[in-house]
Amino acid sequence: MCVVAADSPSSAQDPLFVVRGLTKTYGDGEAAVHALVGVDLDLFPGELVVLLGASGSGKSTLLNNLGGLDTPTSGKLNYRGWSLDEADQEGLTRYRRDVVGFVFQFYNLIPSLTARENVALITEVAADPMSPDDALALVGLTDRRNHFPAQLSGGEQQRVAIARAIAKRPEVLLCDEPTGALDIHTGITVLDAVQRINRELGTLTVIITHNAAIAAMSDRVLTLSDGRLVGQKKNPQRLAVQELQW
Amino acid sequence: MTHLDRKLLRDLRTIKSQALAVALVMACGLAMMVMTRSLIRSLETARSEYYARNRFAEVFAGLKRAPLSLVDEIARIDGVAAVQPGIALQVTLDIPGLPEPARAEINSVPDRAVQQLNRLHLRSGHLLGLGSRHEILVGEAFAEAHGLQPGATISAILNGRKLALRVAGVALSPEYIFESPPGAALPDNRTFGIFWMRYEEIAEAYSLKGGFNKVSLTLAPGASEKHVIAELDRMLVPYGGTGAFDRKDHPSHIRVSDEIRILQVISFGFPLVFLSVAAFMTNAVMSRQIHLQREQIAILKAFGFTDWQVGLHFFKFTLAIVSVGALLGAVGGMLLGYRLVDMYHLFFRFPRLDFLVSWGTLFGAAGASSATAFVGVAGVVKRAMRLPPAQAMRPEAPADYRPALLERTRFGARMTLSVRMALRNVQRKPWQSFLTTVALSLAAGILVIPNAFRDGIRYVLDFQWDLIQHETVSVRLVEPGPARALEDFRHLPGVVTAEPMRTVPVEFRAGSRSRRLGLVGLPANGDLTRILDAQEHPKPIPAHGVVLSRKLAEVLGVERGGLLHVRVLAEKRTEAWLPVTDLAEDFAGIIAYMDLEAMNRMLHSGDEINGARLTIAGGSWSDFLEAMKNSPRTSGVVIKEAMRDSFRKTTAESIGLLQTIYSLFATVVAFGIAYNSARISLSERQRELATLRVLGFSQAEVGGVLVMEMVILAAASLPVGLAFGSLLAGGILHSVNTETVRLPLVLTGANYAYSVLVMTLATTLSLWFACRKLNRLDLVGALKAPE
Incomplete structure (x- = not known):
């Protein structure tokens, strides 16, 4: 067994995110759906965190709040002292643009742009980006950079999505079921890319998954149920992706 | 209502604005078609009913004067069914409150006999009684323009005598559906009207007793119109006939026909464009809907709905949009049609002009546009019907793109990504x-x-x-007069310039084509009527030959330098061959000009004129008009x-x-x-x-x-x-x-x-x-x- 990242980040550092009493309710009255109920959480720089939970447990809602796609109904959500719970649309757009990289289950590439252009789209507007070619090299897609999404396999498309997410050197990488639409082999290449980014760039990475096996590659595993954080487990050692037992 | 239909209603609600946009475009096309085709139907029906009921003649002729005994001879022409002789003359009017002189064409109505042809339709008041004196019937357009009611009086100069005429009634005639001055392209109901007076009275005033100066005929079934016209012309030559013509050359008939023709043109091209656009839009909206509902289609099929049920569902979608469009179009077209029929009342005087909806067009156009829309969506619906459920439930593979052709040009490198995305989307x-x-x-x-x-x-x-x-005004003399008559005009108050003019009715013939019109004689160095080329440059009137309007040359099939045979249809009925010296640009009517002196030489008449064009100094305007009102020799004044x-x-x-x-x-x-x-x-x-x-x-x-x-x-x-x-x-x-x-x-x-x-x-x-x-x-x- 190979142990990854001996210098794994620790809670000795100041947290990037401070989440207190985070609550998200959709609708009201009897029809109200409590997606998150009083979640308290700190997330640290360089951490690789896996969020586990059944469907409807609140994982995606938490991720969307962390990513500035949604705002909480109540509670505090601070990123480096920036109150995201109070930010307006413009502020959230700036936050997403400067801070967060997203990876989605269905890749969400722009079909009319090549792999390189999909990445360049972001580097054009980012403050201190890496070159699109470097980003694609990090996910091992240098040879496929001039291909359009339709000409790439699912795993390749997802790796382009990862390259696009990390090209702006984000401090936070949020992955929503990144392997949900992939087979095991392809899933491994994608997770390997995510782990490399986390290790080499020190990006706080949060992965949502149904697949409990993935938890072993993380520093910390958070479990949500009915909108509440019900479990938190620190992995003494992170496993390399190739060693995960699917 | 089935649940599938309920789904349809809810789906429609989600795309209501798009569906409405499509329906509106279709409605515009349909409204225009329904409006114009219904107007055509209304005008054609009103006209043919009016012609039949009031026995509108089929052949017409004007002449100087002929004895009534000639009528029997005319009736004997092979193919003539009925003959109606009469008198028509131009008179000057004096309308209180109207500064300029007005004119009327005064027509005779038989004293005892029943009017055979061109019967009047009485709108108000009563017909002229036997022995009534100084009574007239007034055309509706003129009566309305002046608020004339039965019982009102109006001053007119009949053969130099000013008479106060009492309005017995307001009437219409199939001869004057369009009440315009002879030769004018536009109506002017303030200064021109149609009157009717008892034959005896008008014949007496103009010393035409026992005679007539116009005649109208109807033809027996199967009669040759050409033959009748030729015979009538031959018969009227000794009586100063100005040439017989049929309905298609009748000024009022032409105007109604022209209007119908214009409506026919716009009832087709314009709406067709609209309806094609609507069909395309329906196709686009439905394609998108079916694409968005891939998964729903799959689920329906997975649960046992047949391909046909799915297909029918989407056809109903189209039907709903098309029905709204058809309904809006039909209602809109009818409302606009009603409004426009009112407007036609300004120009065309029928006893009744009802708006008749062209139901054939309505259903035909609605059916045709629905059919087009259905054909447009058929392919898309077929795709939906054929979609295998398992495939439909899977997300579609990303669309296949290629770099756009324009990116390969030298501008390619400078294109932003959003431009590239747009171009590739267009190309895909x-x-x-x-x-x-x-x-x-x-x-x-x-x-x-x-x-x-x-x-x-x-x-x-x-x-x-x-x-x-x-010019400021053009004036016409009752009879052609010597050139010195121009001097009389020059001495009228305020006249600055006066130029002579003479118009004679002629028939031009070139090969088998011929046309009858007024040939206008103009002075050589005149400035008040200009002959222009297409670039608006004035041309001098040539010393010999005729200048034709381009349209007339086209109608006669002659070019500059060609020869025309001219037959004068009035006075001394001379004939001549004239070269076409030049062509002039103009847009109303068909016109021919020639040098006045050359015209007089051709007519062997000496220096004669029958009108003049004048410019008037602004300060003397009212004095000039007053003088014109009392000028017995003037038959008409046209103020530009x-x-x-x-x-x-x-x-x-x-x-x-x-x-x-x-x-x-x-x-x-x-x-x-x-x-x-x-x-x-x-x-x-x-x-x-x-x-x-x-x-x-x-x-x-x-x-x-x-x-x-x-x-x-x-x-x-x-x-x-x-x-x-x-x-x-x-x-x-x-x-x-x-x-x-x-x-x-x-x-x-x-x-x-x-x-x-x-x-x-x-x-x-x-x-x-x-x-x-x-x-x-x-x-x-x-x-x-x-x-």
Whole structure:
């Protein structure tokens, strides 16, 4: 067994995110759906965190709040002292643009742009980006950079999505079921890319998954149920992706 | 209601604005078709009923004077069914409160015998009683213009005698559905009217007792009109016949026919464009709906719905949109038709002009446009029917893109990513992009047409009234007189310039083609009537030969330098061969000019004139008009400005109304197409645009990506649309090119600018709506959807 990242980040550092009493309710009255109920959480720089939970447990809602796609109904959500719970649309757009990289289950590439252009789209507007070619090299897609999404396999498309997410050197990488639409082999290449980014760039990475096996590659595993954080487990050692037992 | 139908209603609610846009475009096309075809039906029905009921004649002739005994001889011409002799004369009127002199054509009605032909329709008052004196019937248009009721009196100069005439009644005649002065293209009901008087009284006043100067005939079934006309002409030659003609040359009949012809032209081309656009839009909306409902289709099929049930469901979708369009179109067309029938009352006087809906057109057009829409969506629905459920439930593979051709040019390197995205999108769906561009082009094009009509009319009026005619008034003498009569005009108060004029009725013949018209004699160095070429340059009147209007030359099939046979139809019925010395540009009627001296030589008549054109000093205007009112030798005064005013109040208003309707419809189409294209573009790219928003692009930046594609298509459509609009306007104007009126194709920068402006506004507003929708997009929801 190979142990990854001996210098794994620790809670000795100041947290990037401070989440207190985070609550998200959709609708009201009897029809109200409590997606998150009083979640308290700190997330640290360089951490690789896996969020586990059944469907409807609140994982995606938490991720969307962390990513500035949604705002909480109540509670505090601070990123480096920036109150995201109070930010307006413009502020959230700036936050997403400067801070967060997203990876989605269905890749969400722009079909009319090549792999390189999909990445360049972001580097054009980012403050201190890496070159699109470097980003694609990090996910091992240098040879496929001039291909359009339709000409790439699912795993390749997802790796382009990862390259696009990390090209702006984000401090936070949020992955929503990144392997949900992939087979095991392809899933491994994608997770390997995510782990490399986390290790080499020190990006706080949060992965949502149904697949409990993935938890072993993380520093910390958070479990949500009915909108509440019900479990938190620190992995003494992170496993390399190739060693995960699917 | 089945649950599938309930789904249909709810789906329709979600795309209500798009469905409404399609329905509105279709409604505009249908409304226009229903309106114009119904007006045609109304006019044709009213006319044919009127002609039949009031026994409108089929052959007409004017003459100097013939004895009534000739009537029996005329009746014996093979093929003649009935003969109606009569007297028609021009008189000058003095209307209190009207500064300028007015004219009337006074017609006789038989004293004892029943009027055989061209029977009057009494609107109010009573017919002229036997032995009534100084009583007249007045045409409705003139009576309305002056508020004349039975019992009112009016002053007229009959053969030099001023008489106070009492209005016995207000009447209509099938001969004067269009009450305009002889030779005038426009009605002027203030200064020209039609009167009827007892035969005895009018014959007495003009020493025409026992005679007649006009005759109308009807033909027996199967009779040869040509033969009757030739015989009648032969018979009337000794009596100063000015040439017999049939209904198709009858001035009032021509005007109604021209109107019907114009309606026929616009009832087709314009609506056809609208309905094609509506069919395309239906196809686009339905394609998108079926694409968006892939998964639903799959689920329906998975649960046992047949392909046909699914197909029928989407056909019902189309049917709902088409039904709304047809309903709005039918109601709109009928309402506009009712409004326009009222307007026709300004020009055409029928006993009844009811708006008759052309149900055939309504159902035919609704059926045809529905059929087109169904054919348009058939392919898309078929795809939905064939979709295997398992495949439909899986998200679609990403669309296949290629670098756009334009990127390979030297501009390629400088293109931003949003431009590239837009270009590749356009190239990936060439058919859809092409059709959207075509639809936008059609919208831009049809915006050009109403204004081209307006500009054409303006040009003709300026050309006719400012460039050709430079006089203040033109006056006609009762009888041709010696050239010194001009001196009398010169001595009238305020007259600055006076130029002589003589008009004689002639028949031109070139080979087998012939035309009858008034040949106008003008002085050699005259300045008040100018002969112009197409570039508006004046030409001198040549010392010999005739100058023909271009249309007349075309009708006769002659060119400059050709020879024409001229038969004078009045006075000394001379004949001559004249060379066509030059061609003149003009747009109203068919005209021929010649040098006055040469004309008089041809007529062997010495220096004679029968009218004059005058310019009047402004300060003496009222004195001049007063003098004209009391001038017994003058049969008519045409005031240029009064004609222009009258035109503004009648024709211009009606044209304005039509132009407004057409412009409004064209604008609706422009907005409909732009809005639908923007919405479809948003729907297709919703996920892509939501991704960009999530990745940190601002609303404006993402909006820019959405806008780019539409801007490219709209920009490409504009030059094509303007060219198409110009061609279509040219085509429509060409098909209304008649001998009475021709409209030149005048395409102004302002017209093009208007079209571009409306299209820009339509596109901008539509994109603004789409962007607003984009800004409200649920980012998370849009991302989750696999498509």
